[in-house]
Amino acid sequence: MSLFMYRQTNGIAELTTRIFNVHKDATLEDLFSDFDMVAVMMTVKKIGAPHFTAQDEEVKYVNFANLVLRGFHLSYLHNCETRRGQVLFWSASKVFYEFTDIERQFHKALYTIQKVLDGSGQTHMHCCYNNPPADQWALVSGLPTYVAENGLICNIMNAAEDKLFDFQKEPLDESGWTIKNVLSLPIVNKEKIVGVATFYIRKNGKPFDDMDETLMESLTQFLGWSVLNTDTYDKMNKLENRKDIFQDMVMYHVKCRKDVIQNILNTREVYDKEPDECDEDELDDILVKHKKIHTIFEFHFCDFKFSELDLVKCGIKMYYELSVVDKFHIPRPGAFVHGFNVGQTMFTLLMTGDLKRYYTDLETMAMVTAGLCHDIDHRGTDNPYQMKSGNPLAKLHGSSILERHHLEFGKALLRDEALNIYQNLNGRQHETVIYLMDIAIIATDLALYFKKRTMFQKIVDQSKTYESLDSWTKYMMYETTRKEIVMAMMMTACDLSAIAKPWEIQSGVVRRCRILGQGDLERTVLEQQPIPMMDRNKADELPKLQCGFIDFVCSFVYKEFSLLHSEITPMLERTGRSGTL
Secondary structure, eight states, X not given: OEXXXXXXXXXXXXXXEEEOOOOTTOOOOOSOSSOOOOEEEEOOOOTTSSSOOHHIIIIIHHHHHHHHHHHHHHHHHHHHHHHHHHHHHHHHHHHTTOOSOHHHHHHHHHHHGGGGTTTOEEEEEEETTTOOOTTOHHHHTSHHHHHHHHOOOEEESOGGGOSSSOOOOSOSSTTOOOOOEEEEEEEEETTEEEEEEEEEEOSSOOOOOHHHHHHHHHHHXXXXXXXXXXXXXXXXXXXXXXXXHHHHHHHHHHOOOHHHHTTTOOHHHHHSSOGGGSOHXXXXXXXXXXXXXXXXXXXXXXXXXXXXXXXXXXXXXXXXHTTOOOOOOOOOSHHHHHHHHHHHHHHHHHHTTOGGGGSOHHHHHHHHHHHHHTTTTOOSSOHHHHHHTTOHHHHHOSSSHHHHHHHHHHHHHXXXXXXXXXXXXOHHHHHHHHHHHHHHHHTTOHHHHHHHHHHHHHHHHHHTTSSSHHHHHHHHHTOHHHHHHHHHHHHHHHHTGGXXXXXXXXXXXXXXXXXXXXXXXXXXXXXXXXXXXXXXXGGGGHHXXXXXXXXXXXXXXXXXXXXXXXXXXXXXXXXXXXXXO
């Protein structure tokens, strides 16, 4: 007799290779107490009789089959529990080996269990930490989103014919494998779904059964608990990075540059020394040159006859008299001037350029404020330098590093009661202006500008299909996404606006630029060759490089804005003249 098993969960029959001999004295009892069909038995060629009888059906073969099924089922359950224990043990060893990165932790655990799935598993996982793109092939089906929203376990046996989800029917990679069956489970931590694990089988085509569901459910529960380890590590790491950044910010705004110190303590001119190389008597001789400085010892001290620099000298004098030397700071105006110019250009685009017609008063206030704050606390180096130098900013912000730092610094200033111009807004208005500042300041990252060029161009082209400016304005006022794209491009136009000003202004801005200083840092500190635009040794190539930048970046944005609103044409005309000088 051969045994032909029917697997209740997925309906896939499996043929055993065992042959059993039935004898007349066998006494067998029922295997299952319910009435579910669990197998189909077939016997052939009854010996000594032309056919099977009703007695054969009721006594001999059914009871024997029950015994065989009981043994087979117990063996199957034993194997499943053994496999489950092995998987959890292997996964535990991987999870507790990796505490720092949730992606690597889950990947190691899931990669370990592939061999358990008959050596034919293709494991794919989606986790909320990864923020995968919306067009990713597995997300397009809608299954991970459905599982994450509803918290249900989904076991799909024939993905190609499924009506609820849209799985890709074509091969997914060069190996030619297609999606046949899918098991998707939520990963839960503290009653919160933090991820979705999705498993695919690609070789033998067998669907997942109920024991696979139990096994993977136990695994995802274990992974959910393990999230606490990496989550705690990530929070501690971010706090450490924030501490380093805040400490750096304090030092940046307290410590004074050596060349600025010479405006107060001109030790190079007098002693041909740096201030830290002079003794207290030498510094005291420089500080006492003001005839009224001795009055710092008087209760009736009057500051009216002192300039700001002389008052700084008085402060240093007091510290030296106390025998405690501390640091002081005179802020550099460079970053502030650039921020003001960007805010002023944004104001001009809105008013003179007539772009205000698309935005509310609240939105325009947020845009001008973003222009003023967009470059605050700049470090004099660009984003790639932050990453190369291992700056804590690069560890805290994965992309648009400096832009996100400017944004956070601006928000920190706006939280100060004396500086918060948004303090009289209601909650919804405050959320709106902060949201728009986020978009506007992050948009000054040129890497994002190149991604939005095409979208902006389509908006400009679409504007030409409307019969009147009023109808186009009504359309744009309610198109939030398009308004945000235009606003982002306005920030780029403002950030580069020096190129669209008269030559005497342009040349003054260029003299303030510090790109060659970054090139020097890359060569001396990082021991790397800077790009030609920042290389002091290739300064003679700068005009050519600048012309290329004007043609490729600046001209496009001003050309498109002049097509959108003719009032902005003067910026394009001056940009063209700059490229030909």
